[in-house]
Amino acid sequence: MKLTPQQIATFSRKGYLSPIPVMEAEEIVRIRAEFDRLEAEEGREKSQIGLLDRHLDRSFVWDIARDPRILDSISSIIGPNILLLGTHFFCKYGPSHRFVAWHQDVTYWGLEPPDALTAWLAIDDSDTENGCMQVIPGTHTTGIHEHGKSEREGNLLSINQELTMTPEDEARAVDMVLRAGEMSLHHGMLVHGSLPNPSTRRRCGLTLRYIPTSVRQVKLNSHGKRYTAILVHGEDREQHFEEIASPVFGN
Numbered sequence: 378m379k380l381t382p383q384q385i386a387t388f389s390r391k392g393y394l395s396p397i398p399v400m401e402a403e404e405i406v407r408i409r410a411e412f413d414r415l416e417a418e419e420g421r422e423k424s425q426i427g428l429l430d431r432h433l434d435r436s437f438v439w440d441i442a443r444d445p446r447i448l449d450s451i452s453s454i455i456g457p458n459i460l461l462l463g464t465h466f467f468c469k470y471g472p473s474h475r476f477v478a479w480h481q482d483v484t485y486w487g488l489e490p491p492d493a494l495t496a497w498l499a500i501d502d503s504d505t506e507n508g509c510m511q512v513i514p515g516t517h518t519t520g521i522h523e524h525g526k527s528e529r530e531g532n533l534l535s536i537n538q539e540l541t542m543t544p545e546d547e548a549r550a551v552d553m554v555l556r557a558g559e560m561s562l563h564h565g566m567l568v569h570g571s572l573p574n575p576s577t578r579r580r581c582g583l584t585l586r587y588i589p590t591s592v593r594q595v596k597l598n599s600h601g602k603r604y605t606a607i608l609v610h611g612e613d614r615e616q617h618f619e620e621i622a623s624p625v626f627g628n
């Protein structure tokens with residue numbers, strides 16, 4: 378759905394919006410069953426943060442990535458010409474000490490300007506008991522900060538990055554409580570992370586990374602790579618990215 382002017386104003390002030398209803402109950406039940414199959418094939422260890430860009434080989438992920446309800450919200454913020462930069466499941470099994478350290482998404486993505494928007498779609502209910510994502514409102518306006526390495530064991534982030542936040546900042550953190558089928562949106566510079574999942578319930582979310590076609594990649598990303606992208610809305614007049622074809626799935 379298109380966002381209202383009020384929602385857009387809230388997003389630009391706080392750097393996030395949540396919760397936004399997207400899927401009907403039966404749709405997310407079907408999507409969860411697809412994820413369960415993928416998880417069973419890949420195993421739990423890999424499913425934590427090792428399921429990257431599966432829109433390229435799983436039609437259910439590709440269908441979510443170009444779902445008009447999601448893209449309408451995205452286009453309300455970044456405009457009509459939208460590239461999908463990647464998709465990534467974040468799955469925390471409980472009880473476990475694994476967590477996601479405070480970070481800003483775009484720090485190691487090499488984008489200029491660093492305008493990226495993430496939709497975090499809840500595959501499972503995500504709440505304070507199973508380690509939902511947390512954000513620190515307004516931090517998207519304070520620039521990109523130097524990240525260090527986390528000294529705490531259990532950080533799920535790929536290069537163990539961590540932004541040290543003051544206790545005052547941490548006290549301002551907001552929980553992104555979502556029911557399965559709802560999403561939150563966060564700005565690429567917003568500081569966010571998540572605590573361990575002490576419960577026995579899985580907490581799985583699918584992140585969808587979108588950028589306007591006007592953005593360039595001026596440095597390699599943290600994996601030493603240039604991104605490829607897929608046009609999912611509007612047109613790409615700038616052609617800053619190597620665009621790859623939309624995946625095609627048989628029935």
Ligand SMILES: O=C(O)CCC(=O)C(=O)O
Pocket residue numbers: 467477482495497509510569570571582584
């Ligand atoms: O799912 C989480 O706990 C963190 C997600 C995250 O870090 C991200 O969307 O970049």
